[in-house]
Amino acid sequence: MSQADSMSRAEALPVLSGAVTSGRRPQTAAGFLALFRNELHLTFRRMRTLVLLGILAALPILIGVIIKVNTDSPRGGGGGAPSFIAQTTQNGLFLVFTALAVALPVFLPMTVGVVAGDSVAGEAATGTLRYLLVAPAGRTRLLAAKFTAGLAFCLAATAAVAVTALATGAALFPLGKVTLLSGDTIGLGEALPRALLVAAMVALSLAGLVAIGLFVSTLTGSGIAAMATTVVLVITVQILDSFPQLDAIRPFLFTHYWLSFADLLRAPMYWDGMLKNLGLQAAYIAVFGSAAWARFSSRDISA
Amino acid sequence: MTNDTAAGENVDGGVPYRSRRRTLMRAGVPLAVAAVIATGVGLVPALAADSPPDLPSLTAEQVVAKVLGSDAQALSGTVSVSTDLGVPTQLLGAAAGGLGAAAGRGGGQDQGSSADPQTKLLGLLGGDQTLRVAVDGPDHQRVDLLENMAGYTLVHNGDQSWAWDSSTNQAVHETGQAARHTGAEHPKAPLTGVPTTPQEAAKQFLTESAGTTSVTVAGTAKVAGQNAYQLSVKPTQSGSTIQEVRIAVAADNGVPLSVEVLGTDGSTVLDVHFTDVSFAKPAAKTFDFTVPKGAKVTEHKADEARGQDGKKEAARTAGDVNVIGEGWTSVVTGHLPSGPVGAPEDGAKNGKHHGNGGFQNPQALVKSLGKPVNGGTLISTKVLNVLITDDGRVFAGAVTPSVLQSAAGVK
Numbered sequence: 063m064s065q066a067d068s069m070s071r072a073e074a075l076p077v078l079s080g081a082v083t084s085g086r087r088p089q090t091a092a093g094f095l096a097l098f099r100n101e102l103h104l105t106f107r108r109m110r111t112l113v114l115l116g117i118l119a120a121l122p123i124l125i126g127v128i129i130k131v132n133t134d135s136p137r138g139g140g141g142g143a144p145s146f147i148a149q150t151t152q153n154g155l156f157l158v159f160t161a162l163a164v165a166l167p168v169f170l171p172m173t174v175g176v177v178a179g180d181s182v183a184g185e186a187a188t189g190t191l192r193y194l195l196v197a198p199a200g201r202t203r204l205l206a207a208k209f210t211a212g213l214a215f216c217l218a219a220t221a222a223v224a225v226t227a228l229a230t231g232a233a234l235f236p237l238g239k240v241t242l243l244s245g246d247t248i249g250l251g252e253a254l255p256r257a258l259l260v261a262a263m264v265a266l267s268l269a270g271l272v273a274i275g276l277f278v279s280t281l282t283g284s285g286i287a288a289m290a291t292t293v294v295l296v297i298t299v300q301i302l303d304s305f306p307q308l309d310a311i312r313p314f315l316f317t318h319y320w321l322s323f324a325d326l327l328r329a330p331m332y333w334d335g336m337l338k339n340l341g342l343q344a345a346y347i348a349v350f351g352s353a354a355w356a357r358f359s360s361r362d363i364s365a
Numbered sequence: 366m367t368n369d370t371a372a373g374e375n376v377d378g379g380v381p382y383r384s385r386r387r388t389l390m391r392a393g394v395p396l397a398v399a400a401v402i403a404t405g406v407g408l409v410p411a412l413a414a415d416s417p418p419d420l421p422s423l424t425a426e427q428v429v430a431k432v433l434g435s436d437a438q439a440l441s442g443t444v445s446v447s448t449d450l451g452v453p454t455q456l457l458g459a460a461a462g463g464l465g466a467a468a469g470r471g472g473g474q475d476q477g478s479s480a481d482p483q484t485k486l487l488g489l490l491g492g493d494q495t496l497r498v499a500v501d502g503p504d505h506q507r508v509d510l511l512e513n514m515a516g517y518t519l520v521h522n523g524d525q526s527w528a529w530d531s532s533t534n535q536a537v538h539e540t541g542q543a544a545r546h547t548g549a550e551h552p553k554a555p556l557t558g559v560p561t562t563p564q565e566a567a568k569q570f571l572t573e574s575a576g577t578t579s580v581t582v583a584g585t586a587k588v589a590g591q592n593a594y595q596l597s598v599k600p601t602q603s604g605s606t607i608q609e610v611r612i613a614v615a616a617d618n619g620v621p622l623s624v625e626v627l628g629t630d631g632s633t634v635l636d637v638h639f640t641d642v643s644f645a646k647p648a649a650k651t652f653d654f655t656v657p658k659g660a661k662v663t664e665h666k667a668d669e670a671r672g673q674d675g676k677k678e679a680a681r682t683a684g685d686v687n688v689i690g691e692g693w694t695s696v697v698t699g700h701l702p703s704g705p706v707g708a709p710e711d712g713a714k715n716g717k718h719h720g721n722g723g724f725q726n727p728q729a730l731v732k733s734l735g736k737p738v739n740g741g742t743l744i745s746t747k748v749l750n751v752l753i754t755d756d757g758r759v760f761a762g763a764v765t766p767s768v769l770q771s772a773a774g775v776k
Contacts, residue, residue, distance in 0.1 A: 241657035243516030324514040353395035
């Protein structure tokens with residue numbers, strides 16, 4: 063109790079001593095930016111995050127080498143993206159799409175689940191959360207900063223996969239004209255922006271998961287529990303998504319439109335699935351973001 | 366312990382701390398957000414579906430004439446196809462494999478190409494598909510099947526026809542008279558007789574079922590942003606498993622925009638409709654197709670007379686095929702291909718032992734999927750019933766099993 067008292071004093075002090083006496087300090091963009099920068103440092107300077115990114119970066123190299131070695135067989139076997147593998151041997155750029163399609167169902171959400179799930183719960187577990195709350199930033203802003211940092215990790219993780227895939231593809235396979243899924247052939251200059259768009263779409267696909275992970279993270283004081291719950295949730299939802307009998311709910315599962323990014327590789331692009339995907343992610347962010355806020359802003363921080 | 370939260374939010378301390386109430390209120394926020402989104406998702410389609418447009422009333426004959434006399438030469442759009450035949454997907458896969466193998470032997474090819482339109486479009490019979498269609502007169506058509514992370518393209522441009530499968534990078538190329546011939550007869554489906562657009566399907570229905578059918582106009586509707594008349598087509602014969610076919614016809618130019626087939630239990634069996642459509646001339650480069658680098662191309666020559674007609678095509682691949690009866694209760698008969706490995710006739714009986722690997726003896730497969738009835742094995746789906754007699758004859762149709770049995774001559 064004495065701890066909590068001292069904390070409340072500490073939190074109240076800067077405000078009371080400031081010019082504004084009735085309420086907390088005005089929320090400035092600079093203040094949020096400082097908080098966000100702090101979160102970014104926290105996320106990306108961790109050894110764990112770097113290892114996760116390293117694993118993601120190794121994945122395209124692995125896939126590229128496997129395809130190179132087994133280049134005789136026209137079909138690359140089962141899995142999420144056998145259809146791209148045929149093109150990969152023709153054009154190294156397709157390794158980007160193949161790697162993203164392979165990483166999106168399991169590897170990317172797993173790493174995002176680790177980072178997002180640990181964001182609040184991990185701080186609570188190590189006892190640093192209360193010191194964060196001592197800063198006169200307010201819990202809502204802290205949560206927003208953590209969410210934004212999670213999105214930044216999504217981008218970084220996707221970029222790690224895409225960039226190493228591009229490098230591996232360029233090293234192992236010829237680059238050049240790209241054959242789209244609709245049979246049209248475009249030049250490399252036109253194809254690279256599409257690859258960038260694909261990577262952006264993959265990163266945005268994970269945004270809903272960041273919100274879910276953040277919400278789970280506010281529920282518990284154990285980082286491991288939050289991470290495990292988030293990852294299990296991703297896997298469960300994908301299993302549910304594979305049952306044709308659940309057709310009624312499948313379009314509302316956040317993983318349902320994940321692979322729609324392939325529609326960017328048609329000429330003309332087919333936006334239907336991707337717009338649905340973005341709408342779905344926005345809905346998940348709204349629901350789970352507000353749930354995380356509701357929980358976090360009214361919760362006792364005891365650790 | 367609750368004090369720290371209070372301090373964070375009510376610094377001025379004037380208001381007493383009410384944790385429970387505030388917690389409840391805040392918990393209401395995500396629920397409210399979820400409720401708003403759910404209502405939005407539920408309401409938007411309802412609001413988007415406008416009230417039926419006000420159109421001058423036409424008789425059924427006038428609407429049919431509008432369809433048959435439609436002079437719309439060019440269109441492009443997106444077609445959504447959803448099929449619920451109640452056919453097991455394994456059966457579709459096996460049928461595709463069997464047909465491919467049969468085509469391989471019959472047509473003298475070395476092996477079936479995965480880009481073969483016949484085998485590919487069987488996939489349309491199961492589940493939901495999205496197609497992109499572009500048509501410019503009888504000589505230029507293109508159909509893009511938007512598959513999950515893959516694509517399948519059919520292009521017909523003058524005397525050139527291409528079919529290309531992105532997942533295997535295989536193509537089928539057809540040149541010469543046959544291609545043009547196919548195009549003239551089935552403008553919307555190069556290389557095959559399978560209807561892939563609403564026009565095609567509606568025209569087939571309207572021309573082939575005259576005399577055994579009642580056609581009425583069932584109000585108006587809006588399809589893909591176009592005002593349309595709803596035609597209701599019902600069989601007058603008994604014994605059909607189809608209750609009604611609804612066709613929406615564009616009021617402006619008579620292009621059919623949607624076809625919906627209802628089974629006798631009232632469920633939708635087939636729903637083909639444009640989700641967006643434009644009657645402007647598509648860009649000429651839409652119909653240019655250069656074979657992608659590294660693609661394995663199977664050439665077909667014109668004298669092979671491929672794809673004159675869907676049924677004849679099926680006849681060539683699946684053996685001799687006859688049609689018994691007419692209209693809605695017509696029954697298609699033929700013989701089962703005896704197996705991809707060229708199994709002898711008695712292979713059917715112990716076919717299960719032959720069925721190793723990916724290829725299965727089709728006869729053994731139907732026996733394992735169907736249920737035994739008087740005279741053979743019956744595979745029953747929502748609409749289509751197939752009777753395979755013990756001596757390998759096949760009777761299929763959108764009819765009740767008893768019609769099939771009388772066609773097969775068994776009681």
